[in-house]
Amino acid sequence: xxxxxxxxxxxxxxxxxxxxxxxxxxxxxxxxxxxxxxxxxxxxxxxxxxxxxxxxxxxxxxxxxxxxxxxxxxxxxxxxxxxxxxxxxxxxxxxxxxx
Amino acid sequence: xxxxxxxxxxxxxxxxxxxxxxxxxxxxxxxxxxxxxxxxxxxxxxxxxxxxxxxxxxxxxxxxxxxxxxxxxxxxxxxxxxxxxxxxxxxxxxxxxxxxxxxxxxxxxxxxxxxxxxxxxxxxxxxxxxxxxxxxxxxxxxxxxxxxxxxxxxxxxxxxxxxxxxxxxxxxxxxxxxxxxxxxxxxxxxxxxxxxxxxxxxxxxxxxxxxxxxxxxxxxxxxxxxxxxxxxxxxxxxxxxxxxxxxxxxxxxxxxxxxxxxxxxxxxxxxxxxxxxxxxxxxxxxxxxxxxxxxxxxxxxxxxxxxxxxxxxxxxxxxxxxxxxxxxxxxxxxxxxxxxxxxxxxxxxxxxxxxxxxxxxxxxxxxxxxxxxxxxxxxxxxxxxxxxxxxxxxxxxxxxxxxxxxxxxxxxxxxxxxxxxxxxxxxxxxxxxxxxxxxxxxxxxxxxxxxxxxxxxxxxxxxxxxxxxxxxxx
Numbered sequence: 001x002x003x004x005x006x007x008x009x010x011x012x013x014x015x016x017x018x019x020x021x022x023x024x025x026x027x028x029x030x031x032x033x034x035x036x037x038x039x040x041x042x043x044x045x046x047x048x049x050x051x052x053x054x055x056x057x058x059x060x061x062x063x064x065x066x067x068x069x070x071x072x073x074x075x076x077x078x079x080x081x082x083x084x085x086x087x088x089x090x091x092x093x094x095x096x097x098x099x
Numbered sequence: 100x101x102x103x104x105x106x107x108x109x110x111x112x113x114x115x116x117x118x119x120x121x122x123x124x125x126x127x128x129x130x131x132x133x134x135x136x137x138x139x140x141x142x143x144x145x146x147x148x149x150x151x152x153x154x155x156x157x158x159x160x161x162x163x164x165x166x167x168x169x170x171x172x173x174x175x176x177x178x179x180x181x182x183x184x185x186x187x188x189x190x191x192x193x194x195x196x197x198x199x200x201x202x203x204x205x206x207x208x209x210x211x212x213x214x215x216x217x218x219x220x221x222x223x224x225x226x227x228x229x230x231x232x233x234x235x236x237x238x239x240x241x242x243x244x245x246x247x248x249x250x251x252x253x254x255x256x257x258x259x260x261x262x263x264x265x266x267x268x269x270x271x272x273x274x275x276x277x278x279x280x281x282x283x284x285x286x287x288x289x290x291x292x293x294x295x296x297x298x299x300x301x302x303x304x305x306x307x308x309x310x311x312x313x314x315x316x317x318x319x320x321x322x323x324x325x326x327x328x329x330x331x332x333x334x335x336x337x338x339x340x341x342x343x344x345x346x347x348x349x350x351x352x353x354x355x356x357x358x359x360x361x362x363x364x365x366x367x368x369x370x371x372x373x374x375x376x377x378x379x380x381x382x383x384x385x386x387x388x389x390x391x392x393x394x395x396x397x398x399x400x401x402x403x404x405x406x407x408x409x410x411x412x413x414x415x416x417x418x419x420x421x422x423x424x425x426x427x428x429x430x431x432x433x434x435x436x437x438x439x440x441x442x443x444x445x446x447x448x449x450x451x452x453x454x455x456x457x458x459x460x461x462x463x464x465x466x467x468x469x470x471x472x473x474x475x476x477x478x479x480x481x482x483x484x485x486x487x488x489x490x491x492x493x494x495x496x497x498x499x500x501x502x503x504x505x506x507x508x509x510x511x512x513x514x515x516x517x518x519x520x521x522x523x524x525x526x527x528x529x530x531x532x533x534x535x536x537x538x539x540x541x542x543x544x545x546x547x548x549x550x551x552x553x554x555x556x557x558x559x560x561x562x563x564x565x566x567x568x569x570x571x572x573x
Contacts, residue, residue, distance in 0.1 A: 012374075015182075015372055015374055016374075017184055054177055054377055054383060055377075055379070055382050055383065057382060059382045060175075060382055060383045060384065060385045061382075061383075061384060061385060061386070062153065062154065062381075062382050063153070063154045063155065063156035063159065064127075064153045064154065064155060064156065065156060065157075066120050066121045066122050066155050066156060066157035066158070067121065067122065067127060068121055068122050068127055068128075068129045069122075069126075069127030069128070069141075070127075071128045071129070071138060071139050071140055071141050072140060072141050072142070072145075074135070074137060074138050077137045077138075077140050077145070077248075078137060080145070085243070085245055086136070086245060087135060087136040087137060087247075088136045088137060088230070088245035088246055088247050089137070089186070089245065089246040089247075089248070090243050090244075090245055090246075091186040091243065091244050091245075091246060092242070092243065092244070093231060093232065093242035093243050093244050
């Protein structure tokens, strides 16, 4: 059984800005532990000769040329904003810059 | 300023540079500075459901050019999502590179013969730009932030140095040299004032010989001056704290240019849990040898070498000439100096004219190296004064024709020998006393006659020709 704790689940929930009730915390701790147990089964396999697989497709270097394409219209963009001021999205004040 | 006895600074820098691509990193929106807010945005850079990112090949080329210039290993790399909740990224994550960056393990040599290690130089996308309206601001005391997503998704390379620098001056030298290299690769315009190059400084202090102390990260320094002063302040703050028996807390700090101090933005425990995971919408990037060779071949000589080539033209360089060389290299204008030097023009004068007369002009294409050299050769021969030569260069840069046409239009042609002699004769006749005293040995009066000739000819006479004419008649 995974040793995932209720506190760890609460921490992950906080990082994802999810508000969980006490009973939800219990439920998800047990569910997530099962998922981790399932993933841990992989550990029992001998995979030394297997390349790490990061993507189900074997593709590499999928790129596009550096050519400008039309953007959305200004009106269409601002129509999606919860609130608009000076042609910009107005949101509750945040402090400083992004991390 | 130096630290109290026995203390040493340890500095590492993270430099973000926007890439000069035509479009953003993962979509075809234009990458331009100063456009109307929220006009260069689309479903991809707004993070709308169902949109998919596709990597810009030019951004990869530029990242590889930077890696090559910084002596990095260019390796197979992957993209990750860096998750955080901030309105400047509408997706709620930034696509970045995490454990496998495109460039790793390089170095940059500084002019003081020190080598700064480069841990990595990875690709990531820029965030939108927020403007914060404080309480009591424009809108009835409302506390709001306004977001422009034009910058969201603009390609960046973040260059992370090792903790190898030991003074604010050295950190500034590194940043300055790195900026020159970035400009030389063509990947960046290096415009710190426009935010296209931004620096985070990791600063700690230790007693000499001891292990590294706890570091603080100063975010978003946008000039070399700020970088220098912020590091100085922060190191002094940490030493004072430690000498008082306190401890340095690992945290992110903000530099306030007006106050001249750093202050806490957030402590380490509050952030830095970005839940990185692989970006499932992007596949691995694995440039082959041919791609690497193509990028490498496109890379011209780097600033250190080009600077050395200019320095070699001077017997000894004054500090002002070294500054001029830096300007000339930054702007990539050394071809003018080399052309003038080959034609026998004084290199000091050529450097000065390029660093002053050409540096402020956005487009120098109308001034050929030949016309530049011809103008300076005339200045060297005394046919143009320094002031006149600068005016001629300005006209040539505006595209006002060739050198002789510009000189003629300005009325800068020198008087021919015959008409100059005629002018001098008539001035001698109208000032007989002064002429007699000059002939009697009063050399100071040479200046008197030169002044008269210059006034009469509105500066079109060659001073040296006047003197030799006067001496011949004496």
